[in-house]
Amino acid sequence: xxxxxxxxxxxxxxxxxxHALDWAAAEAKKLGWPLHVVCAYSLPSFTAASxxxxxxxxxxxxxxxxxxxxxxxxxxxxxxxxxxxTATVTTGDPAGALVDLSKEHRLVVVGTRGHGGFAGxxxxxxxxxxxxxxxxxxxxxxxxxxxxxxxxISSVASNAGxxxxxxxxxxxxxRIVVGMDGSPTAEDALRAALRQQKIWDCELVAVAGVPVGSxxxxxxxxxxxxxxEAVLADVAEGLGVIVDRVLADHxxxxxRRIVLDGTGAELLTEFSTASDLVVVGSRGRGxxxxxxxxxxxxxxxxxxxxxxxxxxxxxxxxxxxxxTAEQG
Numbered sequence: 001x002x003x004x005x006x007x008x009x010x011x012x013x014x015x016x017x018x019h020a021l022d023w024a025a026a027e028a029k030k031l032g033w034p035l036h037v038v039c040a041y042s043l044p045s046f047t048a049a050s051x052x053x054x055x056x057x058x059x060x061x062x063x064x065x066x067x068x069x070x071x072x073x074x075x076x077x078x079x080x081x082x083x084x085x086t087a088t089v090t091t092g093d094p095a096g097a098l099v100d101l102s103k104e105h106r107l108v109v110v111g112t113r114g115h116g117g118f119a120g121x122x123x124x125x126x127x128x129x130x131x132x133x134x135x136x137x138x139x140x141x142x143x144x145x146x147x148x149x150x151x152x153i154s155s156v157a158s159n160a161g162x163x164x165x166x167x168x169x170x171x172x173x174x175r176i177v178v179g180m181d182g183s184p185t186a187e188d189a190l191r192a193a194l195r196q197q198k199i200w201d202c203e204l205v206a207v208a209g210v211p212v213g214s215x216x217x218x219x220x221x222x223x224x225x226x227x228x229e230a231v232l233a234d235v236a237e238g239l240g241v242i243v244d245r246v247l248a249d250h251x252x253x254x255x256r257r258i259v260l261d262g263t264g265a266e267l268l269t270e271f272s273t274a275s276d277l278v279v280v281g282s283r284g285r286g287x288x289x290x291x292x293x294x295x296x297x298x299x300x301x302x303x304x305x306x307x308x309x310x311x312x313x314x315x316x317x318x319x320x321x322x323x324t325a326e327q328g
Contacts, residue, residue: 003136003318005033008105010098010126012039013070016143018077020111023141023307025078025085026171027107030199034084037074038101039067040094064089095129102134106318109139112301131282131301131310136318137192139277141307156270160258162205164274173200173276179268179296180208180239185281187246188316192309193279194250205256207271208239209264228261235259265299272304279309281316 009024011017021037028035041063071087078085090097102108112127131138153164162175178193180186190206197204212228236259243255260267272278282297301308 002104003106004104005031006036006105007031007033008036008038008098008101008108008136010038010040010094010108010110011070011074012094013066013073014111016111016141018074018111019143020109020141021074021078022081023139023171024109025081025083027109027139028078029081029083030172033106034086035078036101036105037071037078037085037087038090038097039070039074039087040090040092040097041067042092042094060091095126095133098126098130099133099135102130102136102138102315102318106136107139108134108136109141111141111143128298128301131297132312134310134312134315137309137311137315139307139309140301142304144305152273154270154273156260156262156267157274160260160271162271162274171276173202175203175205175275176200176277176279177205177207177268177271177275178279179264179281179300180206180242181264181296182208182238182242183281185311185313185316187242187281188313189279189281189309189311190243190246190255191249192311192316193277194246194253194255196277196279196309197253198250202276203256204253205258205271205275206239206243207264207267208235208257208259209262209267210235210259211263212261232259232261263296265296268296268300269303269305272300272306272308275306277307277309278304279311282310282312 007024007028009021011021025035067089071089075085075087098108098110108130110127110130127140131140153162158164173196176193176196178186178189180190193204193206196202210232212231236257239257239259243257247253247255268278268280278300280297280300297308297310301310
């Protein structure tokens with residue numbers, strides 16, 4: 001089934017989901033696309049043993065009415081931004097429902113609460129499962145609280161020359177950061193980031209992390225005699241080659257390149273304090289391993305202070321304008 005130029009967003013009536021709805025509506029308006037809002041619910045299930053030999057007939061009328069109320073409120077909220085909105089109530093696992101619907105849409109958006117402490121290690125079921133299995137790019141929007149303010153810019157981002165973004169709403173996008181590691185999925189992420197840059201006419205920064213001096217990671221074994229600055233310079237040269245190759249298909253656009261000592265996950269999380277969108281690629285394995293994103297994309301999703309777009313290999317194929325796909 002072909003992907004349609006429609007932004008899909010999942011809502012459940014919570015503040016985080018409404019925050020994601022606002023992001024999705026603003027993106028859809030900028031793109032000139034309609035917005036499709038989905039509220040999915042599933043009925044509680046009980047084992048036979050828990051019912052003492054009996055059974056319970058669950059009437060889902062009240063649940064369905066509640067879902068419809070959530071959708072009506074979401075439609076009115078999005079329509080107030082001047083976006084064409086459609087809505088659907090569906091039964092079943094919300095993550096599974098959104099994965100199925102992602103086969104028909106070009107972008108899917110969900111929210112997450114982003115709790116601190118131990119809970120912060122795990123995203124909600126939908127926001128963790130959806131990016132790994134979605135058939136189109138997924139944006140996970142962290143909930144910033146009722147005041148909607150960002151945290152202060154990190155010292156790493158400041159030292160890298162990134163100016164702080166306003167402590168205001170997430171739109172318009174003024175800076176996008178994309179993680180680069182030389183892999184094909186990173187190139188897919190760069191292409192997705194370039195499309196976003198063209199839409200919003202904003203700054204785009206490509207970031208590569210090399211843990212040469214942090215004492216961890218695959219380069220920790222390097223002897224002290226090795227010139228770490230030379231290693232960073234080599235990586236910067238490689239990054240430039242990749243970026244320039246991709247930019248050949250995007251005339252008129254520019255990408256700032258930054259290579260620093262550290263892991264990609266650490267740097268992207270730090271840079272999220274001075275960005276409006278972080279874009280990451282994920283290799284997306286099949287089978288059971290496919291239930292989890294790569295370590296970098298997982299870590300960024302858990303800790304980023306701005307929305308994160310995840311582009312898997314499968315999703316990258318959908319992130320192509322319809323006219324281009326037809327020409328191909």
